[in-house]
Amino acid sequence: MGTIALTDLETLAVGLAALVVAGWLHKLPVFSRIDVPVPVIGGVLMAVLASVLHRFNGTTFEFAGTLMNFFLLVFFTTVGLSAKLSALKSGGRPLVILCLVTVVLLVLQNVVGLLVARAAGANPFYGLLIGSVSFVGGPGTAAAWAKEAQAAGLANAPEVAVGAATLAVIVGAIVSGPITAWLVRRHHLHGPSGPTPANWVAPDRGAPAPAPPVSTILRVLLLIIIAVLVGDAANEWARGAGVVLPGFLTAMLAGALITNVADVIGARIAFAPVERGGEIALQCFLVMYLMGLKLWTLGPAIVPLLANLVAQLVLATLVGVLLLFRWLGKDYDAALTVGGFLGFGLSSMPVAMATMDSVAARHGPSPKAFLLIALAGSFFVDFANAFIVKAFLLLPGLN
Numbered sequence: 001m002g003t004i005a006l007t008d009l010e011t012l013a014v015g016l017a018a019l020v021v022a023g024w025l026h027k028l029p030v031f032s033r034i035d036v037p038v039p040v041i042g043g044v045l046m047a048v049l050a051s052v053l054h055r056f057n058g059t060t061f062e063f064a065g066t067l068m069n070f071f072l073l074v075f076f077t078t079v080g081l082s083a084k085l086s087a088l089k090s091g092g093r094p095l096v097i098l099c100l101v102t103v104v105l106l107v108l109q110n111v112v113g114l115l116v117a118r119a120a121g122a123n124p125f126y127g128l129l130i131g132s133v134s135f136v137g138g139p140g141t142a143a144a145w146a147k148e149a150q151a152a153g154l155a156n157a158p159e160v161a162v163g164a165a166t167l168a169v170i171v172g173a174i175v176s177g178p179i180t181a182w183l184v185r186r187h188h189l190h191g192p193s194g195p196t197p198a199n200w201v202a203p204d205r206g207a208p209a210p211a212p213p214v215s216t217i218l219r220v221l222l223l224i225i226i227a228v229l230v231g232d233a234a235n236e237w238a239r240g241a242g243v244v245l246p247g248f249l250t251a252m253l254a255g256a257l258i259t260n261v262a263d264v265i266g267a268r269i270a271f272a273p274v275e276r277g278g279e280i281a282l283q284c285f286l287v288m289y290l291m292g293l294k295l296w297t298l299g300p301a302i303v304p305l306l307a308n309l310v311a312q313l314v315l316a317t318l319v320g321v322l323l324l325f326r327w328l329g330k331d332y333d334a335a336l337t338v339g340g341f342l343g344f345g346l347s348s349m350p351v352a353m354a355t356m357d358s359v360a361a362r363h364g365p366s367p368k369a370f371l372l373i374a375l376a377g378s379f380f381v382d383f384a385n386a387f388i389v390k391a392f393l394l395l396p397g398l399n
Helices: 008-025 038-057 066-081 092-119 124-129 138-151 157-186 214-240 247-265 271-291 295-327 332-346 349-363 367-393
Strands: 002-005 059-062
Touching: 008 038, 008 066, 008 271, 038 059, 038 157, 038 271, 038 295, 038 349, 066 214, 066 247, 066 271, 066 349, 066 367, 092 124, 092 295, 092 332, 092 367, 124 138, 124 157, 124 367, 138 157, 157 271, 157 295, 157 332, 157 349, 214 247, 214 271, 271 349, 295 332, 332 349, 332 367, 349 367
Parallel strands: 002 059
Antiparallel strands: none
8 A cells, every 4th residue: 555654743643542542441450450551552552553554455654753752852851850969869879789780681681682693593793683782772773783784794684673672662561560560569569658759640549639720830841841952952062072862861961950950049840740741741752652663574583583582581570670679679669670670671761661650650659760760771771782782793703
């Protein structure tokens, strides 16, 4: 049939429709018990439907990405606006532990990928493409490295890399929540007792909080837009200086700068609409991102990719539960941090945040875990992943 290109508003409409349908499906026991986030259900469902249409009549949907990227920036801006420096006072050692365990995971993911490639009789570069490049890096990083591999003579590198990353995004998004919820239940953990922190909004639990005035919502919206613009300007400046930073990272840092300056001068920020806006932005981004995955690109490499997927899933779970959870103290914050770690270690940062948000809505807030994952999973992991992949490429037989 051909390609159907959707505009940004049409893409948003499809995503919102998928969220509505997923909200109905989430009420089914099979989904509600295992804490699969609503946008994951909706996004994967739409990706499967798009793949079926492509398979039987050749129709390909191209979803627009401008609004999707905007929602991503908004979400991380709200994370930054909630990140007061006072919350970091007790986060030094846990952040170091999280970064250390992340490096361990990156190295082991590449080792597993190389072993799978060797067992399949493939070029070892493919092992890196199905290792940390795809699992921690995600589809974007996988596509970038696939171009390098293709230039080195690996003709099927894009299909293999994007296929591995696609499987990682889907399965990582599905299993991160259930594993985290199991960890919480197994150790009888829960969020802090007593009054809920003022900057936390737990959706659909208890009596609804009074709606903030429209003027307050508009001020918060203006604050978010200013933070996005400041972050974009900082990103342009950094790029001009030869430093490439993720756009969502500079937006988060701009939000953190604004909220801490406001704290110093005694200005108050209404955190309830900030958190609610972040939740809406995250759901919109994640459903639009997942429904755009082209599942049919997996091709004939599906068997080794599935074997790699199982091995990587077991590896990340063991590292998260046996190392990270224990080293962080085996408390509720540690369990939620493991959920975020599995989210970005198997899928992506938005999945990490959605996983923690879904579990926290049921068991209680953990601002510390959100902040740790936001810092380690955004800024640190990208640089660490690039450095480790480069180091592996220096090994004999890979350069």
